[in-house]
């Protein structure tokens with residue numbers, strides 16, 4: 001580093017979970033959260049550090065790596081691991097114990113302006129989660145000032161399409177298979193009703 005005020009960004013570190021591993025039970029068990037965070041999320045961090053070492057990406061912050069590698073076939077492994085680190089950190093923050101319920105007023109108004117009702121928004125999120133064939137993510141995003149529901153495959157992120165993530169649900173099987181087996185819809189509905197963190201979502205409006 002030539003500039004000693006620049007934060008050291010490599011190797012990347014696994015961000016702390018915002019709650020204990022058993023905090024989301026019984027909707028998401030401590031077992032699921034333990035494997036998901038401790039094996040999958042950590043695995044992406046370890047892989048990125050190995051892949052980026054000695055390359056032009058070694059000293060870049062995560063979002064810069066994501067932006068620099070998105071859509072580049074020869075950089076797909078670095079993109080996938082960097083994006084999955086970002087996606088998982090965003091997902092942990094999209095959930096909280098005793099979540100669900102009513103969003104803060106400003107978010108609720110915006111949801112109602114886009115979807116009519118909160119229920120319609122939740123239904124659209126569940127539909128996107130179900131329509132995602134294979135692994136991926138369902139998102140509430142801000143797109144040109146309007147809230148929308150989108151889905152992305154594998155590690156893809158909404159930012160590369162110019163959309164601002166508001167809240168996300170991981171629909172990779174590793175997110176729910178220990179608790180729900182093949183019943184993805186049961187997992188998604190339980191998350192939307194009991195865990196989704198509308199406070200975090202409201203903070204992301206700005």
Ligand code: FE2
Nearest residue numbers: 040170172175
């Ligand atoms: Fe995941």
